[in-house]
Amino acid sequence: MLNSLEQIFYGLSLAVLPQNLLYAFMGCILGTLVGVLPGLGPITTIAVLLPLTFQASDPLGAIIMLASIYYGAMYGGSTTSILLRVPGEAASVITCIDGYEMAKQGRAGPALSIAAIGSFVAGTGSVIALSFVGPAFAKFAVSFGPPEYFALAIFGLVLSATIGGGSPARGFCMVLLGILFGLVGTDTVTGVERFAMGVPALADGIDLVPLLMGLFGLGEILYNLEQKGELSVLTSKIGRLLPNREEWKESAGAIGRGSVLGFLVGLIPGGGAIIGSLLSYTVEKKLSKTPEKFGHGAIAGVAGPESANNAAASSSFVPLLTLGLPGNAVTAVLFAGLLIQNVQPGPLMLVKNPDIFWGVIASMYVGNVMLLILNLPLVGLWVQLLRVPVWILGPAVLLVAIFGTYSLRSNWTDVSLLMIAGGAGYILRKAALDAGPFAMAFILANIMDTSLRQALLMGDGNIAIIVSRPLSALIIGVTTVVVIYTVYSYFKAGRAKKYERPDNS
Amino acid sequence: MKLKRLVLALAAACAMFVQPANAQYPNKPITLIVPWAPGGSTDQTARVLAKAAENYLGQPIIVVNRPGASTTIGMAELAKAAPDGYTIGTLSSTGYLVKLQGRQLSFDPIEDFSYISYYGDNLIGIAVLTDSPYKTLKELVAFGKANPGKLKYGTAGVGTTQHLTIEALQRDSGAKFVHVPQQGSAASAPALLGGHVDFIMETSVWAPFIESKQMRLLAVSATKRSDVYPDVPTFTELGFKSLRSVQAIIAPKGLPEDIRAKLESAFRKALNDKAFQATMQKLAMQVVDLPGADVKKLVEGEYALAKDLIESTKK
Numbered sequence: 001m002l003n004s005l006e007q008i009f010y011g012l013s014l015a016v017l018p019q020n021l022l023y024a025f026m027g028c029i030l031g032t033l034v035g036v037l038p039g040l041g042p043i044t045t046i047a048v049l050l051p052l053t054f055q056a057s058d059p060l061g062a063i064i065m066l067a068s069i070y071y072g073a074m075y076g077g078s079t080t081s082i083l084l085r086v087p088g089e090a091a092s093v094i095t096c097i098d099g100y101e102m103a104k105q106g107r108a109g110p111a112l113s114i115a116a117i118g119s120f121v122a123g124t125g126s127v128i129a130l131s132f133v134g135p136a137f138a139k140f141a142v143s144f145g146p147p148e149y150f151a152l153a154i155f156g157l158v159l160s161a162t163i164g165g166g167s168p169a170r171g172f173c174m175v176l177l178g179i180l181f182g183l184v185g186t187d188t189v190t191g192v193e194r195f196a197m198g199v200p201a202l203a204d205g206i207d208l209v210p211l212l213m214g215l216f217g218l219g220e221i222l223y224n225l226e227q228k229g230e231l232s233v234l235t236s237k238i239g240r241l242l243p244n245r246e247e248w249k250e251s252a253g254a255i256g257r258g259s260v261l262g263f264l265v266g267l268i269p270g271g272g273a274i275i276g277s278l279l280s281y282t283v284e285k286k287l288s289k290t291p292e293k294f295g296h297g298a299i300a301g302v303a304g305p306e307s308a309n310n311a312a313a314s315s316s317f318v319p320l321l322t323l324g325l326p327g328n329a330v331t332a333v334l335f336a337g338l339l340i341q342n343v344q345p346g347p348l349m350l351v352k353n354p355d356i357f358w359g360v361i362a363s364m365y366v367g368n369v370m371l372l373i374l375n376l377p378l379v380g381l382w383v384q385l386l387r388v389p390v391w392i393l394g395p396a397v398l399l400v401a402i403f404g405t406y407s408l409r410s411n412w413t414d415v416s417l418l419m420i421a422g423g424a425g426y427i428l429r430k431a432a433l434d435a436g437p438f439a440m441a442f443i444l445a446n447i448m449d450t451s452l453r454q455a456l457l458m459g460d461g462n463i464a465i466i467v468s469r470p471l472s473a474l475i476i477g478v479t480t481v482v483v484i485y486t487v488y489s490y491f492k493a494g495r496a497k498k499y500e501r502p503d504n505s
Numbered sequence: 506m507k508l509k510r511l512v513l514a515l516a517a518a519c520a521m522f523v524q525p526a527n528a529q530y531p532n533k534p535i536t537l538i539v540p541w542a543p544g545g546s547t548d549q550t551a552r553v554l555a556k557a558a559e560n561y562l563g564q565p566i567i568v569v570n571r572p573g574a575s576t577t578i579g580m581a582e583l584a585k586a587a588p589d590g591y592t593i594g595t596l597s598s599t600g601y602l603v604k605l606q607g608r609q610l611s612f613d614p615i616e617d618f619s620y621i622s623y624y625g626d627n628l629i630g631i632a633v634l635t636d637s638p639y640k641t642l643k644e645l646v647a648f649g650k651a652n653p654g655k656l657k658y659g660t661a662g663v664g665t666t667q668h669l670t671i672e673a674l675q676r677d678s679g680a681k682f683v684h685v686p687q688q689g690s691a692a693s694a695p696a697l698l699g700g701h702v703d704f705i706m707e708t709s710v711w712a713p714f715i716e717s718k719q720m721r722l723l724a725v726s727a728t729k730r731s732d733v734y735p736d737v738p739t740f741t742e743l744g745f746k747s748l749r750s751v752q753a754i755i756a757p758k759g760l761p762e763d764i765r766a767k768l769e770s771a772f773r774k775a776l777n778d779k780a781f782q783a784t785m786q787k788l789a790m791q792v793v794d795l796p797g798a799d800v801k802k803l804v805e806g807e808y809a810l811a812k813d814l815i816e817s818t819k820k
Contacts, residue, residue, distance in 0.1 A: 047543040145701035146685075186575075188686050191606040191663035198609050200581060203574035269695050324713045325695050332691060336544030339787065346713030409542075409572055450688060457685045458657055458701060 008131050011358030015366050020061050024363050027065040028370045031072020032378075035079070038086045038397060039213055039404020042073040046333045050340065059341035060356055064363040066337050067317070070330050071123060071364065074273065074310045075371045078115040079382050082302070083108060086217030086397055090208055091273035091309040094281045096216050097436050098294060098301030105297050108383050109241035114251050114299055115306040116375040122259035122307035123368040126314035129263055131361055137267050137315075138322040144268045146454035147466045151475035152268075153448035156275060158479055159282035160440035168490070171437040178441025179448075181206060188450045189457070201413035205446065210405045210418035215435045217401060218418065219425020221394040241379055247299045254284050254304035262311030267318050269327035276312035277305035278440050286482070295434075314364060320345055321357055530590055530764050531564040537754075538586075538594035540579025542572040546627065546708070546788045547752060550781070551595050554624055554754075557778035561771035575603040577610055584612035588757040590764035593621065596753040598666050601808050605815050606664045615804055619760035620753065622772040623795035623803070625785055627750035629667055630725040630737065632711040633704045634697060635718055642724040642743055645704065649680030657683045659702040661690040664815070666748045667706040670726050672814045673746040708750065709789035726750075727791055749807055752790070753800050769797045 014020060034040040046066050077089030082099035095115065102111040129137075157179075161171040184195040185205030196202040243251065261283065262276035284304040285294045294301050319325040324346030326332035338345045343353050350357050385393065405418045428435050459465030467473045537555050541547045548570060555566040571579030576599050586592035601614040631642060639645040649656055660667035663686045675681060685702050687693045693705045694714065704723075705711065714720035715734070725731055726740045726747030740747035754772050756765065775781060776794050785792050795803065 050544055142695045142699035145696070145699050188662060188688055191686075193608060200574040200578050200611075203577070203608070269692070319695075323695070323698070326691055333544045335691075336549065340549065342787070344713050344716075347717035347719060348713060409578075410569070411571075411573065411578065454685050454687075457683055460654070460683075 004132050007354070007358050008362060010354075011360075011362030012365070014060060014355060014359040015064070015362040019058065020064055020359070020363060021366065023061040023065040024068045024367045025370055027068030028072040028367055028374060030065075031069040031074075032076035032371065032374060034069070035073035035076020035089050035092075036382075037400050037404060038080050038088050038217055039209060039401045040407065041089050041209065041404070042070045043329050043333060044404075044407050045069055045073075046330065046337070050333060050337055059338075059343060060359045062341060063334070063338060063343075063356060063360055064367075066334055067360055067364065068367045070334070071310065071313045071367060072371055074123075074313045075116060075119050075375050077309070078119075078302070078306050079112065080217075080397070082111045082115065083382060083385055084217065084393070084397060085220040086401070087212050090212055091277055091312075092306070093212050093216060093274070093439055094277045094305040094436070095302055097281070097434075098296075098298050100220075101295065101297035102299065102302065103386070107240075107297065107299075108386060109379055110243040110247050110299065111302050112379040112382060113242050113376065114247065114255075114303045116372060116379065118251065118255040118258065118303045118307035119310040119375075120368055120372040121255050122262060122311040123314055123371070124365065125259045126263045126266070126311040127361060127364045127368065130314060130318055130364075137318055141267045141269060141319045141323065141325070141327075143471065145469075146451040146458060147469050147472040148475065149447055149451035150455050150466060151472040151479070152275075153444045153451060155475050155479045155482075156278060156444045157441060157448065158483055159286075160278065160437045160444070170433055174434055174437040175441040178438040179445040181211075181438075182442040182445025183449060185446070189453045199413065201411055201417075206417060206442075207408065207414050208443065209408055210414045211421045211442065212439055213401050213405065214418045214421025214423075215425040215428070215439065217425075218398065218422025219427075219429050219435070221390070221397060222422065222426040223429045224390045225394055241383065243299065250298070250300050251303035253287075254280070254300035255307045257283060257287075258304035258307030259311045262308030263315045265308070266312030266315030266327070269319055269325050272316060272328040273309035273312040274443060276308040278443075280304040280308035317361070317364075321349055321360070323347065324349070530767060531562050533591065534565045534567050535562065535590070536592045537566050537568050538579050538583050538592065539568055539570050540572060540576035540583075540594065540600070541570065541597070543570050546790065547595055547597055550625065550752065550784055550788065550790065553778070553781045553784045554772065554775050557775035557781050558771045561774050562767070575608075576600045577603060577608070577614075580614065581611050583755070584617040584757055586757050588619065588759040588761070590756065590760060590768060593754060593756045593768065596751060596755045596804070598749065598751045598807065601804060602664055602666065602669070602811055605808075605812055615801070615808060617758045618755040619758055619765055620755055620797040620800040620804075621765060621768045622797055623751075623753045623793050623800045624772070624776060625752045625793050626727055626791045627666075627708045627752065628725055628727055628731050628733075628789040628791060629670065629706065629708055629747075629750055630711060630734075631671075631704055631706050631723045632697065632715070632720045633723060634700070635721050637703070637721065639704075639723065640721075642738070642740075642745075645723060646674070646678045646680045649675070649682050650678065653681030654683055656703040657685050657701075659685050659687045659693045659696045659705045660707065661693060662686045662688070666726075666750045667708070669811050669814050670740070670747045671706050672818050673748070673810075674740075676814065676817055677745055712789055728793070729791075731789065731791065733786070733789055746810070748811060749803070751804060751807065753804075755800075765797060 034045045046069055073089050077092035078095045080086040080088040081092040081095040082103050085096045085100040087093040087096055099111045161175045184202055186193050186203050193203055258280040261280050265276040281301055284300045285291050316327045316331050319327050320331045326335040335345055343356050402415055405414050408414055455465050467476055539548050539551050552568050555568055559566050571582055576597055580600050583594040604610055604614050633639055687696055690708050690710050693707045694710045696702045697705045711720050715722050722737045724740055725737050773794055776792055
């Protein structure tokens, strides 16, 4: 413990060097910006900046900047989710659900503030955990094998039907659709293409970013443009900027739980910020005394997921730095960045490059403070965006979204996909079908499918492997309890009280 | 008067296009298509190599990433480009192996390209955990023969060089292992560390764990022993076939020979660049120099071997 403290102070002494502070600051600003702009995300930004770091004479500064872009984007990602229902960053898609509802009720200020505060608490908490117990958690990360991933995916799928405010039956249909679309692409176990229809760009599956932006963002813009002057967001008051006492009370627990959940999920390779925010949302809904508020502007539905995605972004540095295992696309690019700087991330990094290891971690404390100071005053500014008429804002967002989508892989198929998803999002909106369960099932389907078949290969074709390993058995057990409880409470609450069709405004 | 000047300018501009491309080649920047995402091993090495080759060509080389669909998106774009020497690209084994998976391609991954030069092989090796009972490849194979289907192994995916090399090993030795395909090379290391598979056949993802003594390297598939791991035998030494993980520079089919020769000379000279060699070493890749004509023969040979292996696994 004392040793850890010493090392953190050593790291801090490096992180507060003027040039490193400057790198962190630049990264935070850039990260917030790409987080806010829909479609432009940390992956593209870091990848574009990577060749520049070739020239950097100071490896620590370069890595600090790249890392701060990543967690900075997690702060910025919630902004357009809340204001426009356009996920600024994939991990903020959950925030669209209740954040946007809050904005419609004139509570955009509190939603944005709680997202920034939650991100700060979770980010800082996660870095503290990372500094003290990070290396110990590395073991936990690799103990997650195919059976555990399968159990986690099933757990997520069961929960995802209940996301949003619609009826469970509609949610369930959207989950099935999401699974169908999520399976498009090359099958990992046989190498055969499924539902790709000979389109090369579909061989890797449907890309998440254009899909989410189209389904949520463009669908909502099209829907709003149709409303001719009676624009839902525009007509609402701007209201307070800071949460009131009641909102604080509702958020505090959600921030705490979201931080812990996000931290744990971020440790698992392939887990990442988006699954962390999904789990947090569903857990908050299950624990809430007023679950019916979810999907209609529950502040806990913003606070939890936004904390979770930040905690996960920080904890995904554990497998990267201690095992050299990039758990998601962003850390994979960071991994390359470290290699370029002649730093081999992995078990020996602590021994060979303690300056980089502790310097980066310490800079995350500093970065989180910078981001809070940067983002809280911006809330007032962002809220002003709501005054811009949708006929100006809509096309502007569309333009940025197209630009961002094209920048992902310089591929026009992705842009076409964005358009198709936008059309589909509009239809779903008209039909009062929730895109949330669809998006979650889409993400989880591939994990579920691949891990089930890997698990079966490992277990010589015997499904028992999934319940015979302690960790996966535990997750399957919890899932079963949730299913039974949900069915039980559905019948107990009486089918008399029918779910109302969500209003279409 | 103005009009006349405009016409003249236009005519001059047209002339620039009509002029035979090879007279002053290269007189404008060259585009190098890397069909992988930024930051990967091909991207890193190709960027340094291109930088070095610029010195011999006198024009900048602009690297563009066209990732996706196992390199076939970038390769399709390259195949369609004009064979004027201003659009070139990198070739990895993935590009032609994917055809053997039965994927419909809009181009022929071998015949639709001109071959400029070779630059190296990815070092692929078979790794086990340090506490594993298998000290040599021979012991592993012997166990796999005595206990068919008992040992599980991970690779970057089905039909990859890594997977097919183990298929060749099984076919030639009579051992039987179960393949658990992972989602890319990066996923293989945690699969072994967590004990979810018994061994992995992978590109250098094992390197840091060999150094930390958490993993042991049993054999590498390379033409000669690696400078970094001089004690580790090659598959060939042990009497087993192995496929190569090709890294080459190619261009669209029909590239005029004088341009091709100019590019070949520049890219082969660039192999001596210090920064390039350092990057290759860092990624545990071996620098290999081959003339363009031999690259095509090598690729055809690799393709035939892979095809043979895939057919024998289907039986």
